[in-house]
Amino acid sequence: MSAQIIEYKTVIAGERMSASDGATMPIINPANGTVIARAPKCGSNEVNLAVAAALKAAPEWASKTVGERSKVLLKLSQLIMANLNELARLETMEHGSPIRKTMNFDVPLCAEQLEYFAGVGRALTGETLPVGPWCTSMTIREPLGVVGLITPWNFPALMVVWKLGAALITGNTVVVKPPSITPLTTIRLAELALEAGAPPGVVNVVTGPGETVGEALVQHPDVTKIGFTGDTVTGKRIMSLASSSVKQVGLELGGKNAFIVLADADVDSAVEGAVFGAFFNTGQVCAAASRFYIHESLYDRFTEKFVEASSHLKYGDPMNMETVLGPVAYAAHRDKIEGYIERAKKAGADLLLGGERPDTPDTKDGFFVAPTVFGSCSNDMEIMRDEIFGPVIALCKFKTNEEAVALTNDTKYGLSASVWTKDLEN
Ligand code: NDP
Numbered sequence: 089m090s091a092q093i094i095e096y097k098t099v100i101a102g103e104r105m106s107a108s109d110g111a112t113m114p115i116i117n118p119a120n121g122t123v124i125a126r127a128p129k130c131g132s133n134e135v136n137l138a139v140a141a142a143l144k145a146a147p148e149w150a151s152k153t154v155g156e157r158s159k160v161l162l163k164l165s166q167l168i169m170a171n172l173n174e175l176a177r178l179e180t181m182e183h184g185s186p187i188r189k190t191m192n193f194d195v196p197l198c199a200e201q202l203e204y205f206a207g208v209g210r211a212l213t214g215e216t217l218p219v220g221p222w223c224t225s226m227t228i229r230e231p232l233g234v235v236g237l238i239t240p241w242n243f244p245a246l247m248v249v250w251k252l253g254a255a256l257i258t259g260n261t262v263v264v265k266p267p268s269i270t271p272l273t274t275i276r277l278a279e280l281a282l283e284a285g286a287p288p289g290v291v292n293v294v295t296g297p298g299e300t301v302g303e304a305l306v307q308h309p310d311v312t313k314i315g316f317t318g319d320t321v322t323g324k325r326i327m328s329l330a331s332s333s334v335k336q337v338g339l340e341l342g343g344k345n346a347f348i349v350l351a352d353a354d355v356d357s358a359v360e361g362a363v364f365g366a367f368f369n370t371g372q373v374c375a376a377a378s379r380f381y382i383h384e385s386l387y388d389r390f391t392e393k394f395v396e397a398s399s400h401l402k403y404g405d406p407m408n409m410e411t412v413l414g415p416v417a418y419a420a421h422r423d424k425i426e427g428y429i430e431r432a433k434k435a436g437a438d439l440l441l442g443g444e445r446p447d448t449p450d451t452k453d454g455f456f457v458a459p460t461v462f463g464s465c466s467n468d469m470e471i472m473r474d475e476i477f478g479p480v481i482a483l484c485k486f487k488t489n490e491e492a493v494a495l496t497n498d499t500k501y502g503l504s505a506s507v508w509t510k511d512l513e514n
Pocket of ligand 1: 238239240267269296301303319325326341
């Protein structure tokens, strides 16, 4: 008997809506490759409806006191926790993130972050400027109006909440464009926002492809700002499209983050940090530790312990409470990561762990990549330079701290890095 495929509707102007032409797109569970739901494949028609609804709702939402808006955010936070099980299961099924993570991290953090925005909004003030005795000059914060939020798939719910909380508490209305592969938690959050008292039109969701729906949102004349997280190439495209209407854009893009272990580091602590930094969310984190620089004096010891610890990470069915590594989010992403692994092997990197597609009963139909570690890497290798966004780690030796700094800075990215040492002078 085949499992029931749920037909989702999106939320525009406070109404549940399908695409006007009835088009839908399949939502696939990356743990087993099955279609679990269908979501509306919206087009520019729905973008226009959503932006019009957000524009209509904007004056009333902006005229509320920050206290009134804060109450809606706090109510939404409570509703998220009241629906913890449902949201966590939904996120696990559409994204593959292990249920122990979605239950204990993603969904509770969504609730907590809304509490944060509800509180911090009340503390926002303007400034007075000492221009001269003949003039009073001050800044007053005003809402921008309609903000477009284009979110990535690596933390489907949390990425929406981070953007949504900031936009709503400051009096803006929003149109969210979630990723095509993981729109379900976003739709559910919009439904809960209505239940929490957000007036119709304050939170709208347009599900559908980035090239059509996303670009229509970016170019819409009534959208004042775009908040985007995702691929650097997409970010550049959005920035260029937004420039034609001189829109503000906030971009959070890729990273290739260095993990530097200095000669005096506590190896056990560094290994513990490395396992978390490298494999949390199956490596699908913009700030994931990805290229490792380890002082030659402890390279062998660190490598042995890191590979040993990584080899015990339990991957497989994300619905199992014991699982710490789920699949990657979609098949083409798995294939892209496997391409990196094959090319790293050919380039002479030393495969120390993983490197083969898992084939156990609970992984064979899903998009799994086993934790993979390459040693003896050099900075010119592709795996040391490109953002892989998966559980693939490259280790490289260095001799001096100056060399470690030079290697770390030799990148086109600049997102995060960590240094492991017992001496802050370092
Ligand atoms: P994208 O940047 O393509 O997707 C992110 C969001 O942008 C999605 O909602 C997507 O919609 C939308 N989008 C795509 N193209 C456009 C466009 N032309 N105009 C407006 N919106 C658009 O990332 P991918 O999902 O393709 O992931 C590719 C790589 O990006 C990853 O392998 C990783 O390296 C990086 N990435 C980085 C993230 C980070 O946190 N910094 C997060 C996610 C990815 P749709 O899903 O419909 O295409």
